[in-house]
Amino acid sequence: MKQFLRSNNILLLLPAILLLASCGNPYRKLQPSDGSQPSALAYKPSFEKELYRCTVNGKVLFKKFHLSGVLFFKTMPEHATRVVFQNEMGFAFFDFEWNAADSFTVKQIIPQLNKSAVVKTLRKDMELLLMRHLKKATEQIFTADNEWYHRFTLDKGFAYYVIDSQKLVRIENAGNKKVITMTVGEKQTPEAMPEAVFIKHHKAHFTIALKKIEQHADE
Numbered sequence: 001m002k003q004f005l006r007s008n009n010i011l012l013l014l015p016a017i018l019l020l021a022s023c024g025n026p027y028r029k030l031q032p033s034d035g036s037q038p039s040a041l042a043y044k045p046s047f048e049k050e051l052y053r054c055t056v057n058g059k060v061l062f063k064k065f066h067l068s069g070v071l072f073f074k075t076m077p078e079h080a081t082r083v084v085f086q087n088e089m090g091f092a093f094f095d096f097e098w099n100a101a102d103s104f105t106v107k108q109i110i111p112q113l114n115k116s117a118v119v120k121t122l123r124k125d126m127e128l129l130l131m132r133h134l135k136k137a138t139e140q141i142f143t144a145d146n147e148w149y150h151r152f153t154l155d156k157g158f159a160y161y162v163i164d165s166q167k168l169v170r171i172e173n174a175g176n177k178k179v180i181t182m183t184v185g186e187k188q189t190p191e192a193m194p195e196a197v198f199i200k201h202h203k204a205h206f207t208i209a210l211k212k213i214e215q216h217a218d219e
Contacts, residue, residue, distance in 0.1 A: 026178050027160075030142035030149055037141050040150035040161040043168045044131040046191040049074040051213040054085060058206025067093060071210060073130075073193065082107075083126050094122065102132050125199055125208065128159055128171050128182065168194075178202055 054071040058064070069087040076082055079100035086092045095107040104123060113119070127133050138153035148163040157175035161168060168190075171182040185196035199208040 025176070026174065027142075027144075027149070029144040031144065033141040033143050033148065035141065037148050037150075037163070039136065039139060040152075040163065040168070041131065041134065041136060041139075043161065043163075043187075043190050045129075045193045047073060047075060047193050050193045052197075052210040053213060055209045056206060057209075058201075058204070065206075069093065070213070081130065094119075096123065096126060098127075098130075098132060121201070121204060124173065125180070125182075128173060128180065129197065131161075134159065 050073040052071040052073075054067075054069055056065075056067040067085075067087075069085060072082070072084040072086070074082045074084075076097075081098045083096045084092055085094050092108050092110075094109040094113055097105045097107050099105075106119060109119065113122075133154070134152045138151075140151045142149040142151065146164065147169070150161040150163065152159045152161075154173075157173060157179065160170075160172040160174065162170040162172065168184050168187065170184060171180075172178060173180040179202055181200045181202070183198040183200075185194045187194050193212065195212045197208075197210040199210075201207070
């Protein structure tokens with residue numbers, strides 16, 4: 001009788017166990033593509049300079065935080081790239097640089113952000129958006145729900161570039177679970193920077209919202 005009850009309890013719990021297992025893998029529905037899709041690297045941004053209104057919102061333990069200002073992308077001489085986040089008064093929260101070989105340097109950062117985990121997270125955000133450190137040889141293409149998932153192997157986990165109707169609509173970073181989701185707005189050309197970006201960190205519990213500032217705007 002006890003064995004029967006134990007077996008019955010397992011059967012009752014089985015749907016919940018299966019649901020939890022399926023929730024743990026957000027890419028379980030992906031099917032390999034037929035290889036007819038071009039590489040996602042066709043959407044790699046190319047620019048001289050771009051400006052975005054940037055707001056950062058999050059919570060550490062029970063304390064909320066908020067930062068706002070301008071995020072500045074600029075291609076420097078010898079194909080280096082600078083990314084600077086500053087407030088409206090010109091005070092820099094951080095200043096990052098990548099050289100032509102994708103070597104990363106922190107030029108400046110405020111003490112409150114100068115933590116290895118924070119720098120690593122911000123660096124990954126910018127590299128995913130700018131499509132840096134992606135190895136073409138690792139690209140695999142999958143499909144689900146009329147979207148194409150271009151997966152690149154990273155040092156840890158994967159980067160997914162999601163294409164819908166020949167438009168880049170999302171960028172996702174995941175290992176066993178989804179870590180980052182970037183919703184990408186309209187792009188004037190495949191190589192252009194998007195008009196808007198919304199970045200959600202599922203584990204770190206903060207968001208970054210970007211909205212492009214027109215080049216002729218009076219800053």
